Every structure is written in structure tokens, then in C-alpha cells.
Amino acid sequence: MHDLNSNRKSTFIGFSAILFWGMLALFTSFSGEIPPFQLTAMTFFLAFLAGTVYFIRSGADFRCLKQPLSVWLNGIFGLFGYHALYFMAMKSAPSIEVSLIAYLWPVLIVLFSSFLPGERLRWFHLLGVVLGFCGVFVLLQSNGSIQLNPAYIMGYALALACAIIWSVYSVVSRKNKDIPTVLIGAFCGVTAVLSLICHVLFETTVVPKPTEWLAVFALGIGPVGLAFFAWDEGMKRGNIKLLGTLAYIAPLLSSALLILFHRAMFHMNLVVACLLIAGGSLVASLDRLRKTKQ
DSSP states (O other): OHHHHHHHHHHHHHHHHHHHHHTHHHHHHTSTTOOHHHHHHHHHHHHHHHHHHHHHHTTOOGGGGOOOHHHHHHHHIIIIIHHHHHHHHHHHSOHHHHHHHHTTHHHHHHHHHTTSTTOOOOHHHHHHHHHHHHHHHHHHHTTSOOOOOGGGHHHHHHHHHHHHHHHHHHHHHHHTTTSOTTHHHHHHHHHHHHHHHHHHHHOOOOOOOHHHHHHHHHHHHIIIIIHHHHHHHHHHHSOHHHHHHHTTHHHHHHHHHHHHTTSSOOOTHHHHHHHHHHHHHHHHTHHHHHHHHO
């Protein structure tokens, strides 16, 4: 019973990361004309500071930083690699198609997690995540017609690489569940430095306005900061397949918030997407519902 309660708590913590990511588009829309790599460097630096506070309060010492190279590569490649390739994909192909392909990562998490010890892929896991993906497809259709064009093959390939990188990062985190979560702060710090280098090389610095600083701070504390720590906990000790399916709530919440704050127009596709994603989440949680009844 203790293990089940602990699993539920970790799943809930992991789900909070999805809610934070649902706020990503809204906060980003208030960040003005700040270039992508500059914004990434600033927000991940704030995440690093939050991680430093967590490191001190947790009573950890610097010996926890002594980890195998594979752990560091997974963390840095997961956080920085995903964002860098995503920005490149956005510049190489239409944003709607890039978003759809990049959002294959929840499907891949569910599939890849079946190779972990003690994990099994059941039909309802697969059906749940497919329904969620269909919900995102319907949601993105409200912003324009989705048509894969061979002329943008490089952008599509980069978006697919994003999905693979994030799903591998997440599943490997489960495999490395004994690695302390405080290490996420160090990954964020390295990501901030690498993003700053890319900014200096490829972008022109923009000085944020006061309101844009608030957006940067909100991003650094929430969707970029606490979210990664919460996701790490969820992946390591929560229901990884259910979290993979629940991840499709993020774009749904994102669209709802943009509409609420008059940053987007309401479309009936949002209702259909909501039903598909909610249905997928319910189907994917069948094993949990059965255990609760027992």
C-alpha cells in the first residue's frame, strides 16, 4: 500500500509539470520579441538558481554531482538538445506540422517504457495515447490545415528528433531513478550556458521591457524551472505510461489559456480535442482504476 501511495504521489507531482507546460505558450506570448536562444538562456538560468536553492535546502553535497558521463549526457542532451532542435525545426518548417510531429514524444514514452524492468505495454495504454495524439491533431487543425510537404523534410526530421530526444531522456530518467533530482539544477545551468553561446553566435540581443521581464521570470520559475524537477520525480517513481498520456493535456490547456487571455480565438475543435484527450487519459488509467476497485 505504501508503494502504491508513493507511486500516486509521484504521478501527481509529474502531472504538475504538464500543467506548468500548459502555461508555456501564454507566458511566452508575453515575452515580446526576445529571441528563442536568449529566452532559453535567461529562463534556464532562473531554473538553475531555483535548483541551487533546492540543492542547499535538501542538504545535498557536491558529491552528488559525481555521476557517470551517460547521466550528464542524457540530462544535457535532453534539456538543451530538445530546445535547440525545436527552434531549428520551427525555422525550417511550418509551426503546425512541427508541433504535431514534436508531440509524438508522449507516444514514444509509452512505447519505450515497455522495455523497462517491471513495465508492460497493454492495449489500453496504446489506445489511450493514440486518442490523445488524435486530440492534439484536431486541436492544431483549428490553426490551419495540416499538410506534410516534402519541401520541409529537414524541419520534419528535426521535429521528430525532438520527440525522440525528449522521450529517451524521460525513459532513461526512470532507468536512473537512483540519481538525485537535485541534479536537474545542474543540467539547467549547463543548458543556460549552451543557449547563451548559441544566442551570441546566431541572434541579436533584445533588452526586455518591464512586463517582458515578468514573463521571463514566470517562465523560469514555472514551465522551465519547477516543471523539470516535477517531471523528473514523475518519470522516476510515478506511473510513466499514464503520465505519457496525460501529457496531451498540456497543449489543450495551452489553447484554453490563450483563448481566456484573448491571445487566440475559440474554435469547436477545442471541444473535440478535449473529449479525445480526456477519453485517452481515462482509457490509459484503466489499470489504476482496477486497482482502486480492488
